[in-house]
Amino acid sequence: xxxxxxxxxxxxxxxxxxxxxxxxxxxxxxxxxxxxxxxxxxxxxxxxxxxxxxxxxxxxxxxxxxxxxxxxxxxxxxxxxxxxxxxxxxxxxxxxxxxxxxxxxxxxxxxxxxxxxxxxxxxxxxxxxxxxxxxxxxxxxxxxxxxxxxxxxxxxxxxxxxxxxxxxxxxxxxxxxxxxxxxxxxxxxxxxxxxxxxxxxxxxxxxxxxxxxxxxxxxxxxxxxxxxxxxxxxxxxxxxxxxxxxxxxxxxxxxxxxxxxxxxxxxxxxxxxxxxxxxxxxxxxxxxxxxxxxxxxxxxxxxxxxxxxxxxxxxxxxxxxxxxxxxxxxxxxxxxxxxxxxxxxxxxxxxxxxxxxxxxxxxxxxxxxxxxxxxxxxxxxxxxxxxxxxxxxxxxxxxxxxxxxxxxxxxxxxxxxxxxxxxxxxxxxxxxxxxxxxxxxxxxxxxxxxxxxxxxxxxxxxxxxxxxxxxxxxxxxxxxxxxxxxxxxxxxxxxxxxxxxxxxxxxxxxxxxxxxxxxxxxxxxxxxxxxx
Numbered sequence: 001x002x003x004x005x006x007x008x009x010x011x012x013x014x015x016x017x018x019x020x021x022x023x024x025x026x027x028x029x030x031x032x033x034x035x036x037x038x039x040x041x042x043x044x045x046x047x048x049x050x051x052x053x054x055x056x057x058x059x060x061x062x063x064x065x066x067x068x069x070x071x072x073x074x075x076x077x078x079x080x081x082x083x084x085x086x087x088x089x090x091x092x093x094x095x096x097x098x099x100x101x102x103x104x105x106x107x108x109x110x111x112x113x114x115x116x117x118x119x120x121x122x123x124x125x126x127x128x129x130x131x132x133x134x135x136x137x138x139x140x141x142x143x144x145x146x147x148x149x150x151x152x153x154x155x156x157x158x159x160x161x162x163x164x165x166x167x168x169x170x171x172x173x174x175x176x177x178x179x180x181x182x183x184x185x186x187x188x189x190x191x192x193x194x195x196x197x198x199x200x201x202x203x204x205x206x207x208x209x210x211x212x213x214x215x216x217x218x219x220x221x222x223x224x225x226x227x228x229x230x231x232x233x234x235x236x237x238x239x240x241x242x243x244x245x246x247x248x249x250x251x252x253x254x255x256x257x258x259x260x261x262x263x264x265x266x267x268x269x270x271x272x273x274x275x276x277x278x279x280x281x282x283x284x285x286x287x288x289x290x291x292x293x294x295x296x297x298x299x300x301x302x303x304x305x306x307x308x309x310x311x312x313x314x315x316x317x318x319x320x321x322x323x324x325x326x327x328x329x330x331x332x333x334x335x336x337x338x339x340x341x342x343x344x345x346x347x348x349x350x351x352x353x354x355x356x357x358x359x360x361x362x363x364x365x366x367x368x369x370x371x372x373x374x375x376x377x378x379x380x381x382x383x384x385x386x387x388x389x390x391x392x393x394x395x396x397x398x399x400x401x402x403x404x405x406x407x408x409x410x411x412x413x414x415x416x417x418x419x420x421x422x423x424x425x426x427x428x429x430x431x432x433x434x435x436x437x438x439x440x441x442x443x444x445x446x447x448x449x450x451x452x453x454x455x456x457x458x459x460x461x462x463x464x465x466x467x468x469x470x471x472x473x474x475x476x477x478x479x480x481x482x483x484x485x486x487x488x489x490x491x492x493x494x495x496x497x498x499x500x501x502x503x504x505x506x507x508x509x510x511x512x513x514x515x516x517x518x519x520x521x522x523x524x525x526x527x528x529x530x531x532x
Contacts, residue, residue, distance in 0.1 A: 040066065040081065040119075047114055050079060050123055063092075067126060070111070076126040077111060081119055089120035096122045099188050102163055106156035108176070108184045129178035132206070133234060136172065136213050139374055143256050146210035149175065151283035152183035154203050157276040160188070161196045168194035170202035171217075172209050172234060200273045204266025207259070212251045214238060214491065216267055235404075235444065239489040251493050252530070253439040254372060258286070375529040378433030382408060383507060385469035386423040393463065399428055399527045404444055407525035410510075414519045417449075417512040427509040428524055429471065431460070435502035438531035440495040441480070446523030447490065449514030453483035454494040455507040475507045486512070503531075 045051045046068075054067045056078075064081040082089045096113035109125035132149065135141075141149070153175055160167050169189040176184050208216045215234040238246040247264050248255045262282070265271050274282070377400040382393040395408045408428065413420035432438075441454055457475035461467035481496030497503065508527065513520035 040064070045071065046079065046121065046123075047112065050077060050112070052079065068123070070123075078124045078126045079121050080124065081121040083119050085115040085117045085120035089115060092122060093120060095189060096124075098165060102159050102165070104156055104159035105182070106152045106184050107159065108186055127176055127178050127184065129176055129182075131173050132175040132177065132210065133172035135177060136210060140213045140252060141210045143211070143254075143259055146207055147259060147283055147286050149177070149183050149210055150203055150207045151280055153185055153206055154200075154276050154280035154283055156185040157196075157199050157203070158280050161199070161276050166194045166196055167199050170199055170206065172206065172215065175206060196276065197273055200276050200279060201266055203276075203279060204263050204273075207263040208237065208245075208248060208267065209234070211248045211255055211259070211263070212237070214251065216245045236490060238442075238491050238493045241486065241488055243488055246493065250495065251440070251442075252372075253495060372439055372530055372532055375432055375436055375438070375531050377527065377529060378431045380428055380430045380527070381463055383427040383429050383468045383472060383509075384423070385465055385472050386419075387465060390465070392426065396428060399524050400430070402526070404525045407444075407446065407523045409446065409523035410513060410521055412516060412519040412521045413513060417451075417514070417520045419513065420520070424472075425509055425511045427455075427472070427507050428527065429505065429507045430527060430529070432504050432506075432529065435504045436529075436531045437499065437501075438497045438503045438506075438529060440493060440497070440530045441506065441508075442528045442530075443492045443494075443508055444525040444527075445490045445492065446525055447514040447516065447521075448488050449512075450487055450510060450522050451483065451485045451512035452487070452492060452508060452510045454480040455509055456480055456503055457505055457507070460505065471507070472509070475505075475509075480506075483511075497531075 040046075040052050040055075042052055042054065049070060049072050051069045051071050052066050053069055056065045056067055058064055064083075066079040066081070068077045068079045069075070070077050080092075082092055093113045093115060096110050099107070100110045100113075108127055110122065111125070112123040114121055114123075140146075153170065157167055157170070165188075167185065167188045169187050170185065174186040176186055178184065202217075205215060205217050208214065213235065214237040216237040238251050240246065245264075245267060247260055249257070249260045266273055266279075273279070380396040380399050382396045384390065384393055387393075392411055398407050410419075410426060413422065415421060419425065443452070455472075455475035456478050457471065459471060459474050461471040481494045484492045506529070508524065510522060510524075513522045516522075
């Protein structure tokens, strides 16, 4: 089969070594066993061309992933094997054949697909880098980075859609950023159940995830985006009592209005999405800050921001505008053609076309805004003012250990959700170790249906029932944002902080527990504080 481009292999960093896992999912304890008959060995050469160098791991479907070398072209490759071949490998091979028909800089290359009856394998481009899921685990992206990633994904989809095909597997695990800044889309997996429209709407999910760290499709996941699958689990988006996804600006401060609107348009089922080529051109055109994080070539390069201007799509009439209007379509198609041509050009990248700078002239040079980051929680304590035995004040350190599978939990209470009418509530008090500007607090919970609020104060008190009572009464004078009452989601986000005030102590105060078995119980899995 000729060398071409197509689906890729998801990358995860483990102990400093880059590993690659097929289909954008990690292997875990549930991975099916792989047949050992005829198992490959290091040094073996497949099809008289591909030398196996190192067994990396097995993917979630039980296939072997190897790092290899094309001995003819002397380039690294990834070899994904399946046992046996024949009919059992038909779907994998057909997907590779379909992907090989599309060549684009934002799609990972598929070089070969071979069926040897006892085993079948696909030879693909080796990518050193990390998936978007792994990158965002370190913190959400700024507007420039998120837009560049979204543009690359939309550009890849435009190339796929131009052939009449559908990708069908767009999610944070199949979007990869290589070490040299290239953004590529991996692992097309279509069987007729997906459409080009669902692909485009998935770009809205990619933008939302890059900006917030949450996935808006978790309740009805896109194919391949299996929330809860081991390390591949993706946190569900913040939702209101009706299940509606909160806009990125409600989750995280500093998201530009035009990018917020575009993202929510793409996620809104009542608004017809644009075609993928129009979306790619619009994302390439957006006037966002220049960033060296990605390659400064073609549509990945953005002009420096000289004043925030809304997207013409939003300016034409707010969020409820039709993105695919005729005039924009013409401009977008021209922009897309120029962008693809530039990406394939080997000339001086400094001559690549870039988005025109804003025509607005700033009246004065403003200092750069402080970088928003995850603040370190110095310590945490369970607040239980109405308890005598203090049996539930252990394990507070688990709410900020970075592991959402382990946290602190209340006991099971009988009779009613308000702690069985025995307590005013319970809470988690955190100390940031010093005063900080705080933008938002996200609390991940074990179950839906809890009621809680976020409080703040300036005093510390002894970890006793009397000390907890003193602290609670002082903190109840200052509430951050609005309380969440009978909240249907498992994530609560608070962003009503005063930009001119510094904070050190915060109290997440729980007033009602969700049902659990024959009683009521809640776990606080992780608390994340963002600020500067």
